[in-house]
Amino acid sequence: MDRVSSSLRSLTVICAAALSACGARTPAATAPISAALSEATADAAPSNPYAALAKLPDWSGVWDVTRAPPQPGETPPAQPKLTPKYEKQWAKYQALNKKQKGLNFVSEVASCIPPGVPQSMTEPYPIEFLFTPGRVTILIETDSLTRRIYTDGSPLPENPDPSYQGTSVGHWEGDTLVVETSGILPETSPLNGINGHSDKLHITERIHLLNPDRLEITTTRTDPAVFLEPYTTKTSYKRHRDWKIMEYVCEQNNHDALDAKGNAAFSLKHNPGE
């Protein structure tokens, strides 16, 4: 390859000199030489970065959170150990769960504010993984959210601008993708029953296949303002090879925006967003 490049370079010098001597310096005249050169350069590139992706596990298809209860022998996750402020919220939520059926957690997500990480990963709508060189992208059907996880070895920035999905880097430990996320907007929920957290919230996710059609994500939340100790949960997902992620625009026809006091509400107006 080097020899070819070198020969081409020599040829270019000779041709350029000849063309110069003839006074022919038009772009049209030099174009074939440039094309030949760039082709030679591409051939000389070390390797195709996409080739390395073949070593990654097969996570194709679409993944839906399963609601299966813990399997026999599995220990249900422990209650979170919370700071006093958040313990109050948690106690209120638990009391409501005892009193009434259904979901008793009120959050701005009802008003079409997107869920942040990690709650965006456990909505009852599927997710999809895309592998490209140096990056894993998670497409979340809920609110058409996107998570970009940089796996190119770059470190997690120290003070990223806060965002709903935060800033993520990841690395592979065998077939497990380990994702570190920070910079998550403090008004988001880190756990059903808890609204808000500090700018120190850090999420670690370990993602791997339990079997060919079952993916497990172990999620650890660390935030000294909320959790007295890191709080870990596991979520499993079922593979649906024939599903496709659909568009999701929450503002299209949302009857469930919170009222002025932040309570759950229900609009019976036609075109409630207008």
Add this chain to the structure above:
Amino acid sequence: MLRHWLMPVACAATLFHMESAGAHHSTAMFEWGTEKNLSGTIEKYEWTQPHTFIWIVVPGKSGKTQEWGLEGMSPSWLGRRGWNLHSLKPGEKVSLVYYPLKDGRKGGFYVRVTTPDGKTLEAAPTRNQ
């Protein structure tokens, strides 16, 4: 709303269940799990995010008709379970089961619908899903 199929099993909810589902919104406005029946004529079926919506006209006690509005699961959720935007057509007479609003207004959350051809479409999560 029921970006959440957690609810039906909530009575048996463990922390695992609660954690495993996120939420679009609380179901606090509904008598969740209390099934009521309603029959009437489809006025409009909205195949929209974040929720589908049935507008249905039912005969009132005084002979006047009443309009009811019923929220349901999203098109993406229902679409993967046998529904489509033509499942309910304006003018069709249907009977349905819903969870009523707590405040007594004419609305709720639809759970299953029986169409004129006698087919029943399930529209909410069940324990087995």
